[in-house]
Amino acid sequence: MSQQQEDGQYPRVNSQNLSNHPSGTIISLVGKVISNDGQVACMQTGEEGGNGNVRVMIEPDSFSGKSTHSVLEVVGCLNEDMTITHFINRDMGEDFDLSVYDQMIRLQSDSKYAHIFTP
Numbered sequence: 001m002s003q004q005q006e007d008g009q010y011p012r013v014n015s016q017n018l019s020n021h022p023s024g025t026i027i028s029l030v031g032k033v034i035s036n037d038g039q040v041a042c043m044q045t046g047e048e049g050g051n052g053n054v055r056v057m058i059e060p061d062s063f064s065g066k067s068t069h070s071v072l073e074v075v076g077c078l079n080e081d082m083t084i085t086h087f088i089n090r091d092m093g094e095d096f097d098l099s100v101y102d103q104m105i106r107l108q109s110d111s112k113y114a115h116i117f118t119p
Contacts, residue, residue: 010026010027010028010075011025011027011028012027012028012029012030012104012105012108013027013028013029013078013105014029014031014045014046014047014052014102014105015045015047015052015053015054016047016052017105017109018054018078018082019082020109021078022078023078023079023080024077024078025077025078026075026076026077026078026087027075027076027077027078027084028073028074028075029043029045029054029056029073029074029076029084030045030046030071030072030073030074030092030096030098030101031043031044031045031046031052031054031071031072031074031098032044032069032070032071032072032098033063033066033070033072034053036058036063036066038058038060038061039057039058039060040055040056040057040058040083041055041056041058041062041063041086042054042055042056043055043056043072043074044098045098045102046097046098046099046100046101046102046105047102048099048102052102054082054083054084055083055084056074056076056083056084056085056086057076057079057083057084057085057086058086059086062086062089063089066091069094070091070092070093070094071091071092071093071094071096071098072089072090072091072092073089073090073092074086074087074088074089075087075088075089076088
């Protein structure tokens with residue numbers, strides 16, 4: 001029997017901790033769109049070195065009008081191949097600091113601080 005997620009409770013992830021979650025989990029990913037062919041968008045997350053890329057399966061026009069300088073939050077379903085099926089996105093603006101957000105992701109994943117981020 002699978003465990004059901006509570007509405008509105010989506011783990012925040014980056015490219016490094018995607019594999020910590022089972023496929024079918026609804027997750028939240030924040031990153032910068034670096035490419036978009038209308039079916040798959042590649043998003044860069046904030047890990048040091050800038051090589052944290054995640055593929056997001058999208059519907060045509062899902063990200064239309066979004067510049068490659070904009071940071072988006074994507075809520076979607078994690079697939080077995082560690083891609084994300086897009087449900088919804090929010091524009092976080094061009095001045096959102098991905099490295100600070102990544103530090104928060106690492107703190108939330110640390111068992112010492114997990115209680116702060118758990119509902």
